[in-house]
Every structure is written in C-alpha cells, then in structure tokens.
Amino acid sequence: MSATARRAGEAPLGLAIDTTFDDTSVALLRGRREVLANITLSQYADHAEFGGVVPERASRKHLEAIHPLIGAALREAGSPHAPLALSDVDYVAVSNLPGLLGSILVGMTVAKSLAFLLERPLIGINHIEAHPYANFLVHGDLPFPLVHLVAAGGHTVLIHQEDHFRWRIVGRSVDDAAGECVDKVAKMFGHPMPGGPVVDRLAMEHAPGPYEFPRPMLADPGLDFSFSGLKTAMLYFLRDHGLPADGSAAHGEGPSEGPVLAAFFAAVADVLVGKTLRAARRLGVPAVTVSGGLAASRKLRRRFEAACAEAGMTLYYPPPKLCTDNAAMVGCLAAYRYEAGRVDDLTLEGYPNLPM
Amino acid sequence: MSARPATARPDAVDAPEAAYPLAELPLTQPLNALAIDTSSDVLGLALLREGTLAGAQYDAIGRRTTQEILPRIGGLLAAAGLSPAELDVLVVARGPGSFTGTRIGMAVALTFAQVTGCPLVGVDTLRVLAAQAEPVEGGAVPVLLNCARDEVYFARYRWQGGALARETGMALRRLESLLPELAGAPVRLRRFNPGMGTSPEQEAAFAALPSLPLRHSEPDAVRLMAVGLGRYLAEPGRDWRHVEPIYLKSEAFRTWRPAT
Numbered sequence: 001m002s003a004t005a006r007r008a009g010e011a012p013l014g015l016a017i018d019t020t021f022d023d024t025s026v027a028l029l030r031g032r033r034e035v036l037a038n039i040t041l042s043q044y045a046d047h048a049e050f051g052g053v054v055p056e057r058a059s060r061k062h063l064e065a066i067h068p069l070i071g072a073a074l075r076e077a078g079s080p081h082a083p084l085a086l087s088d089v090d091y092v093a094v095s096n097l098p099g100l101l102g103s104i105l106v107g108m109t110v111a112k113s114l115a116f117l118l119e120r121p122l123i124g125i126n127h128i129e130a131h132p133y134a135n136f137l138v139h140g141d142l143p144f145p146l147v148h149l150v151a152a153g154g155h156t157v158l159i160h161q162e163d164h165f166r167w168r169i170v171g172r173s174v175d176d177a178a179g180e181c182v183d184k185v186a187k188m189f190g191h192p193m194p195g196g197p198v199v200d201r202l203a204m205e206h207a208p209g210p211y212e213f214p215r216p217m218l219a220d221p222g223l224d225f226s227f228s229g230l231k232t233a234m235l236y237f238l239r240d241h242g243l244p245a246d247g248s249a250a251h252g253e254g255p256s257e258g259p260v261l262a263a264f265f266a267a268v269a270d271v272l273v274g275k276t277l278r279a280a281r282r283l284g285v286p287a288v289t290v291s292g293g294l295a296a297s298r299k300l301r302r303r304f305e306a307a308c309a310e311a312g313m314t315l316y317y318p319p320p321k322l323c324t325d326n327a328a329m330v331g332c333l334a335a336y337r338y339e340a341g342r343v344d345d346l347t348l349e350g351y352p353n354l355p356m
Numbered sequence: 357m358s359a360r361p362a363t364a365r366p367d368a369v370d371a372p373e374a375a376y377p378l379a380e381l382p383l384t385q386p387l388n389a390l391a392i393d394t395s396s397d398v399l400g401l402a403l404l405r406e407g408t409l410a411g412a413q414y415d416a417i418g419r420r421t422t423q424e425i426l427p428r429i430g431g432l433l434a435a436a437g438l439s440p441a442e443l444d445v446l447v448v449a450r451g452p453g454s455f456t457g458t459r460i461g462m463a464v465a466l467t468f469a470q471v472t473g474c475p476l477v478g479v480d481t482l483r484v485l486a487a488q489a490e491p492v493e494g495g496a497v498p499v500l501l502n503c504a505r506d507e508v509y510f511a512r513y514r515w516q517g518g519a520l521a522r523e524t525g526m527a528l529r530r531l532e533s534l535l536p537e538l539a540g541a542p543v544r545l546r547r548f549n550p551g552m553g554t555s556p557e558q559e560a561a562f563a564a565l566p567s568l569p570l571r572h573s574e575p576d577a578v579r580l581m582a583v584g585l586g587r588y589l590a591e592p593g594r595d596w597r598h599v600e601p602i603y604l605k606s607e608a609f610r611t612w613r614p615a616t
Contacts, residue, residue, distance in 0.1 A: 056455060056607035063459050063601065067470050086471055102456050105422055109460050113467035116426045117440050346426040 012090035012338060015073075015114065016331030017066070019107030020099025020127045021153055022046075022053045024065040027327035028077040028084065032335040033137045036077035036084070038321075038328040041065045048192055059102035066110050089118055091343070093334030096124040097351035098155070104350040112346050121343035123334045127325075128155055128354055129167065131291040133332040134318035142287070142316060147280040149272060151178050151300075152292030152325070155354060156225050156272075158279045164336045169354075170279055171223030178268055179294045181227035185234050185264055189257050190247035196294055199261050203299040208263035211255070213237070215270050223279050230267060269303040276304075277311055287314035291329075296320040388438055389445040390429070390468075391581035394421050394461035395453030395481045396548035400577030401425075403432045404585075410436035414576040422460055429464070443474050447584030450478035451602040452501065452509040452526065454548070458601050469597060477584040478599030484580050485544050486513040486520050490569040496523075497568060498543045505553040506531050509604055528604045531558055542568040546575060 011031030018025040025040040043061050047053045070086075078084035094111035096104060108124075115122035132148040147170075148159040156178045158171035176184070179196060186195020213233050216226040238245045241255055272294075280288050290304055301317055308315040322329060337343065386406035393400035399421045402412040411432045417424060433440065448465035451458040469476040486497045497513040497520065511526040543565050554562070572579055588596065 054607055059456065059459060060601075060603070060607055063462060063466075066463075067466050070470065102459070105456060106459055106463055109422060109425075109463035110467050112426050113464045114471065116430060117468065117471040346430070347423040349423060 012335070013084075013088055014091050014093055014331045014334050014338065015070075015086075015089045016093040016125075016327040016334055017070075017107045017111050018095045018127065018130075018325055018327040018330050019062045019066065019103050020095045020097075021103060021325060022058045022061075022100075023325045024062050024069055024107075025325060025327035025330075026066070026069040026073040027331045028073050028089075029328065029331035029335060033140070033332055035137065035328045035331075037073040038326055039069055039073050039076065040324075040326050041069060051187070052193070053100075055100045055102055058100055059106055062103050062106040066106060070110075086114065086118060089114070089120060091115075091121045091123055091334065091338045092118070093123040093125050093330055093337075094348075095127040095130065095330050096348055097126055098354040099127060099352065101350055101352040104352070108348065108350050112348065116346055121338065122346060122348060123337050123342070124344045124348045125330045125333055125337075126354075127330070128152065128157060129159075130329045130333045132159065132161070132289050132329075134291045134322035134326070134329040135289045135316040137322060137328060137332045138318055139316050142289070145283070145285045145287075146316075147276060147283060147285045147288045149276040149288065149290045149295075150292045151272060151290070151294035153177065153179055155292075156227070156294075157354070158223050158276060160279070160283050160285065164333075164340070165342065170283070171225065171275060172354075173225040173227060175226050175228035176231065178225065178227050178272060179292070181231050182265070182268060182294065184231050185261070187247060188234060188238060188245045189261065194293070196297060199265050200297040200299050202258045202261045203265040203269075203297075206258035206262040208266050209255075209259035211237075211260055211263035213264050213267040215267050215274070218271050218274050223275055223282075225271060225275060227268070227271075230264070234264060265297075265299060269297075269300050272300065273303050273307045277307055277313060280313060281311075287316065289316040291318055291323060293324045296323040385444075387444045387585070388442050389447060389581060389585060390433075390443050391447040391577045391584060392425075392429075392461045392465055393449035393481075393484075393577050393580050394425065394464075395449040395451055395458045396546075397454070397457070398548070399425060399428070400449070400580060401428060401432055402577035402581040403436055403438070404581060405436045405438060409578065410438075412576065412578050414574055421457065425460065425464060440468060441472050443468070443472060445585065445588050445596075446474050446476045447581055447588075448476065448478055448599060449481050449484065449580055450599055451481055452503070452528075452604045453481050455603060455605075458603075462599070462601050466599070475588065475596035476599050477588045477596055479580055479584045479587065480511075480526060480602060481575075482509060482511045482526055483513070483520065483522070484575045484583055485546050486511075487579050487583050488570050488572045488575055489515075489544055490571045491515045491518065493517075496541065498538055498541060500531075500534070500543055500545045500565070502547045502550075502552070502554075502562075503528060503605065506555070506558050507605075508534065510534055526602065526604060531561055535561060538565075540566065542566045544568050544570075 014029045016027045022043040027038040028036040092115040131150045156173040161167035183195040216229045389404040391402040397418045482499045501509040510529045512524045513520045
C-alpha cells in the first residue's frame with residue numbers, strides 16, 4: 001500500500017470528506033486549490049416528507065453514500081491514462097465539528113480508517129472555519145486580516161481572521177441562523193426546504209413595495225445577530241392580514257408573496273450586510289468574505305457589492321456551488337494545515353457544537 | 357460465482373448455518389481474519405493469524421469506541437506482525453443494536469474492504485447471541501436483544517445438525533407482546549445499557565425471563581469471528597463486498613428542525 005511516487009514538483013494530494021449535516025461530500029485537491037473532484041450528494045429529497053432533516057436518516061444515508069462517492073471522486077479526478085488510486089492520497093481531511101454528531105461520526109470513522117490504512121496524516125477540520133476557504137479556492141491567497149460572514153445552514157457567524165489558524169468568532173446568532181429563518185418563513189408560504197433559492201428569486205423579481213420588516217439587533221452596537229424575531233414579525237404580518245401561516249398564504253387573498261418576501265429578505269440582507277461591515281470597520285479590517293449556503297443568494301450578493309463599494313471595502317465571494325456545504329473548502333483549509341504540519345491522530349473526536 | 361449482494365433481508369428465514377467455536381472451524385487454509393463488533397456499548401475485536409487466534413478484546417468502552425477503535429486495531433495487527441493488506445477476510449457485526457455504534461464498525465469494515473479489496477462478511481448480532489447457547493439438537497434458541505424503552509429485537513433459532521437455523525424473521529417487538537409467545541421458554545437475553553428508558557415493570561419482566569444454558573459466556577468478537585468465518589467458508593467464492601447494516605427500526609423517530 002505504498003503511495004505511487006509523486007511526479008517531481010507536484011503538490012500533495014488531499015482527500016477531504018464532509019458529512020456534518022445532510023450532504024455527503026467528497027473532494028480531491030492537488031495542492032491548495034486545484035480541485036480534481038468535488039462531489040456532493042444532497043439528501044434534501046430524502047427528508048422532504050418530514051419537513052425537516054431526520055438525524056438518523058441522515059446518518060444512514062451518509063454510510064450508504066460515502067464509499068461509492070469516494071470511488072466516484074477518484075474516477076473523476078484521474079484521467080483514463082492516469083487513474084488516481086487511494087494510495088496516491090497524501091493526507092485525509094474530515095470535518096469533525098460542528099453538526100449532527102451521528103452524521104459526523106460516519107465521515108470521521110471513514111476518514112480515520114483511510115488514514116490508518118494508507119498510513120497518511122489525518123486532519124480534523126472545523127466546518128465553520130472551512131467555509132471562508134471557498135474564497136481561497138477561487139480567489140487565491142487572500143491577504144489577512146479578513147472578516148468573514150459565514151451564513152451556513154445552522155450557523156450565522158462573523159469571524160475575525162488574522163492568519164491561517166488564527167481566528168475568533170466576533171459575532172454569532174443568539175437564536176436562529178439567518179438561513180433557518182429564511183427556510184421557516186418560506187415554509188409559511190408553502191415552499192419546502194431549502195427555502196433560500198425561492199426567496200432569493202422572489203427578492204430578485206419583486207420590489208419590497210410598501211412592506212417593512214424589522215432589522216433585528218441592527219441598532220444594537222454589538223456584532224451578534226438575532227433572526228427569531230424576524231420570523232415572529234412575519235407570523236404577525238400574516239395574522240394582521242388575515243392570512244394563514246400554514247403554507248397556504250401564497251395562494252390566499254391579500255398581499256402577494258413576491259413583494260412580502262422581497263421585503264422580508266431585504267431585512268435579512270440589511271442585518272447581514274450591516275453587521276459584517278460594522279465588524280470590519282470596528283476591527284480595522286479592509287476586506288470581507290461571504291460564504292455558506294445563504295451566500296448563494298444573488299440578492300444578498302448585490303447588497304454586499306453595493307455596500308462594500310460605498311464603504312471602500314474589498315469583497316470576496318465564492319461561486320454558488322462553493323457556498324453550500326462541500327468538501328473542497330474542507331480540503332483547501334486542510335492543505336494549509338498539511339503544509340504547516342498541523343495534523344491530528346486517530347483518536348480525533350467529533351463535536352456537535354461550535355465552541356465559543 | 358454468485359454476485360448476489362448480501363443485503364439485509366430481516367423478514368426472510370435463512371438456511372441452517374454453522375456456528376462453530378473456532379477450534380471446530382473447517383479451516384482448510386491458514387486464514388488471516390479480523391472481526392469487528394461495535395453494535396453495542398462494547399468494542400469487540402478478534403484477530404486470526406494463519407488460522408490461529410492472535411488476539412481478542414471485548415471491552416465496554418461506550419462512546420470512546422470512535423476514538424479507540426483504530427488505535428486498537430492497529431495494536432492488534434502490529435502485535436501479530438500483520439499488515440491490513442494481509443487480511444484474507446473481514447467479519448463485521450451489522451446489527452441490529454446501537455445505530456451509531458453499528459455504523460462505526462461498518463464504516464471501518466467497509467473502508468478496509470474498499471482499500472484492501474478484502475472479502476467482508478456481515479453477521480447479524482442476534483445470530484452471534486444464539487451461537488452462545490449450548491447446542492441441543494432440535495433445541496429452540498429464542499434471542500432477545502434490548503432496543504430502547506420496552507422494545508426488543510427478536511428472532512428464534514433452532515439447532516439442526518450442529519448448525520443454527522433461523523426460524524423467524526428478525527423483528528423489533530414490544531416486550532409485553534412477545535412474552536405470551538415465549539410461554540416461559542428459556543431465552544438468550546442480552547441487554548446493553550440496562551435500564552435505558554425501561555419501567556420497573558419491564559425491568560421485572562426482563563428479570564423473570566429464564567435463561568438458556570450457555571456454552572460461551574460472552575457474545576464476544578471470537579464468537580462473531582466463528583460465525584462469520586463459518587458463513588464465509590460455506591461460500592468462499594461468493595461476492596462478499598456488499599454488506600448493509602440492519603436497523604429494523606424506522607429512522608423517523610426524531611426529526612431535526614430549526615428551533616422554533
């Protein structure tokens with residue numbers, strides 16, 4: 001099981017795995033950002049009948065999918081003349097926090113087994129720390145310091161990063177993540193998870209009209225977020241207009257969903273943009289990055305572009321495919337870790353929560 | 357040979373199958389084999405080197421399984437002077453049991469099989485429990501393994517010609533609905549995490565169950581190895597790559613939703 005000798009000057013090959021939530025993802029990276037394969041199997045359809053992710057089902061699906069995905073990634077990464085083998089891999093990276101613990105353990109156990117069998121280093125990656133590396137993948141080595149907004153499924157956080165591996169969370173949602181809030185409000189209008197794409201489309205197509213929703217904690221000088229109140233504001237709005245909040249509002253009388261959801265999303269975007277730029281100004285940081293599933297929103301991106309241009313701030317945005325959960329971003333951060341010799345051993349643990 | 361995948365068919369009654377202790381195995385070749393059981397709060401490992409038991413562990417380490425399993429496998433192999441590539445057969449407990457626990461062992465075994473190309477034999481945990489019982493020709497072996505609260509995994513086996521045949525499907529049953537069916541017959545009861553969500557009445561019902569005489573005191577990884585190798589040696593040419601876990605219980609008992 002010895003590795004095939006790398007061609008002279010060829011960068012190391014990393015295999016990265018992410019199973020933190022309901023997507024199974026495997027990537028192969030050459031060096032820091034040559035993505036040879038980045039395959040993600042989404043389980044959204046598998047959970048649709050429950051209206052939410054079933055943790056046990058997610059874990060079961062990860063175990064079914066992970067080995068075929070590794071095989072598919074190797075095939076995609078190689079050429080017919082020079083197929084890649086697991087023995088070509090130089091290190092194995094895996095997200096070991098935060099997320100659904102049962103799901104994390106599947107990817108982590110597979111990664112540990114690979115590291116053991118291939119006699120290669122194991123690198124445990126914080127999934128939230130990895131999200132901004134979607135920007136390093138496409139924009140190259142960004143100069144530090146940076147402020148990152150990570151608006152991912154269960155988390156909305158602001159990160160101040162001074163160098164690789166030197167970062168801290170300077171703001172986070174005290175209740176719902178922004179993406180959760182968008183999903184829940186979309187559900188009130190009858191749209192299944194994920195609600196982000198449909199809300200984004202309506203926000204692009206419609207003006208907010210006369211409607212106005214609160215900007216939670218935007219007036220608050222801190223950098224934390226709160227989105228639970230915005231969801232409640234929508235419930236009151238529907239009630240005040242005599243509309244149901246059970247998913248049938250979109251088809252009822254009264255205000256049509258386009259302008260209402262456009263107004264709602266304008267509030268979400270204002271808070272995200274406002275807090276991110278406030279963090280950058282306060283910390284004296286000239287550049288911000290946006291990542292996570294909600295970063296795939298075109299409307300949010302436009303708001304960020306306009307606000308950063310006005311503030312003279314540099315903005316980095318990844319393409320939509322790299323906003324949602326994917327193992328390529330995990331592999332990118334892992335490449336820096338591998339170069340720095342910051343590796344883990346086979347006793348690596350998984351954690352459901354993001355440490356403070 | 358047959359390419360039939362070894363998929364979970366918990367409702368099917370399968371053919372009689374050898375459940376030998378290792379010494380009785382018809383080892384026609386000096387096999388190297390690794391058995392892995394993480395289907396309960398116990399981490400079970402057994403290693404065969406050239407047909408001889410080279411090491412075995414059976415430790416209740418609960419949630420530490422995920423941290424310790426690979427260092428322990430590495431230690432066993434190193435002590436026996438074997439590399440993973442030298443394994444001829446892998447045996448894994450595929451459930452029913454702890455969902456997360458079963459997945460950890462399955463994830464290790466499936467990855468070993470993917471990397472080394474080694475045949476992988478999945479063994480039902482209930483059969484390993486049945487294989488502990490003293491063989492009595494024609495004797496029934498009802499096996500109960502606790503799930504959560506008042507539910508148990510159940511199957512009934514019978515000794516036929518020195519082998520264990522499964523007479524019923526493997527099923528998740530409520531203890532109280534199963535008791536009349538058992539009619540006081542001796543059973544093989546295995547409980548992990550005793551008291552997990554059970555009521556005093558259920559605890560009393562468990563305590564009142566008469567036990568079958570056992571030939572082996574523990575359903576350890578050596579027993580798993582014996583059952584798995586027995587299965588492998590009966591059909592060595594089969595396609596042994598596909599093993600699926602057995603859960604028996606629907607996954608939809610708990611749904612994650614964003615907090616409201």
